[in-house]
Amino acid sequence: MKYLVTTFYKFFEQTPDEVKARREWLLNKGRELQLKGLLLIGEEGVNSTLSGEESSVNQFKGHLLEILEQEKMTFKDSYADRIPFRRWKVKVRDEIVTIGHPGLVPDREKNHHLSPSEWNAALQEEGVVCIDTRNKYETELGKFKSALDPEIDDFQQFTSFVENSDISKDQKILIYCTGGIRCEKGILELENLGYKNVYQLDGGILNYLKEFPNQEFDGECFVFDHRVGVNQELQPSERWHLCPHCGNPADQIIQCVQCDMDEYVCVHCLEQEKEKPEVKTCSKNCAHHFKLGHKTNKPHLDTLKKKGRSLPENL
Ligand SMILES: [Zn+2]
Ligand SMILES: [Zn+2]
Structure with a gap:
């Protein structure tokens, strides 16, 4: 089953009371529709990436425009084989994107x-x-x-x-x-x-x-979730994975020197192979045992766990 992931934001003014009431309403609506992801709401607007079943996400878009009294928003959709987020959260923020200058709000009159x-x-x-x-x-x-x-x-x-x-x-x-x-x-x-x-x-x-x-x-x-990237058709990347050692995008396949499992490691970690031979392992756990000189060929539990990364709040 495919899930829809949508990303959107809009700058517009809301009063503190509106922010409070709308937050509650959106939180409950998202729960009802079993959405996952993060929605930031503040006096300067909204910013979110969320995911769920396609029909639920599309329903939510309609409710959102209505409750925020907006005519339109640009929803950027892509697809995922599983929902990229664990929880549904709606948080109040002074800045809906962090640059360290609250009050620096885009001028909606000018079109850039x-x-x-x-x-x-x-x-x-x-x-x-x-x-x-x-x-x-x-x-x-x-x-x-x-x-x-x-x-x-x-x-x-x-x-x-x-x-x-x-x-x-x-x-x-x-x-x-x-x-x-x-x-x-x-x-x-x-x-x-x-x-x-x-x-x-x-x-x-x-x-x-x-x-x-x-x-x-x-x-x-x-993209900032387990898919790591989306391809030209906005489908989950088949090439990119997350490096088990540094968390950055990885596309170099290695065979773990500790447990023999195949894993993707990033080029930057592999460049350090001479000084740090443990980068040719499938996980932090195997790297640890390799450094201690332990012998084992059994895959470790943590290498079998699905990797995930949560959405940074400022994006
Ligand atoms: Zn790495
Ligand atoms: Zn391993």
Whole structure:
């Protein structure tokens, strides 16, 4: 059975009383529909990735628009073979995406959003610069062909990358991320620094792939759950796994030197094989026993457990 995963956000004003009442209502509705995931709600809007049976998720979208009194939202859908989240949570937050400046809220009057087809056209213009705002472990899976990769470890490093580059304040800058929310705040920060011509891909990579698979975006799109990535058809990645040693995306298959099980390990851990031969194990547990020189060929329980990763709250 396939489950639907949907990602969405919207900036709009709500009073503290509305936030409180809507939180309760959405929490109960999600429970009733057996959804899993995290929804952040605050005076500046909502931000969420959630999952469930396809019909339940679609029902919830309708209820959400109604209770929040919104005409539309861009829902970015993808598919999973099992629900990526364990629990259903609705949390109140001052900032629905963390950048450390509460109150820096996107101006809804100005339109900085390019639809996927406008984005394709803009990429062809002369003198534009396209920048990926995501972290290094995300861009490893794939990115827009012509995009600069700042190789950052954290979104908060993004603006200093631009400031320290030779991009001029008048140059047309195209930015993108997974679902668009990081760029909303990225644009504000760049405008505060004097960059006048910044645009973002509306709905991010997920929205782009829905319309234009196998075009300007190369590879797969990293997602923050057990799927690790989704492919050009928005289906769970078959190539990428999570490295048992560092938790980053992994696509190198090894045979565990301790228990003989096959496992995927990341290239960065494998690069350290000379100094740390225990990286050629299938789990932290096998690495531990290997270092102690224990002999065993039995697979350990923790290697058989399904791997999972929870959704970071700030995305
Ligand atoms: Zn690793
Ligand atoms: Zn092992």
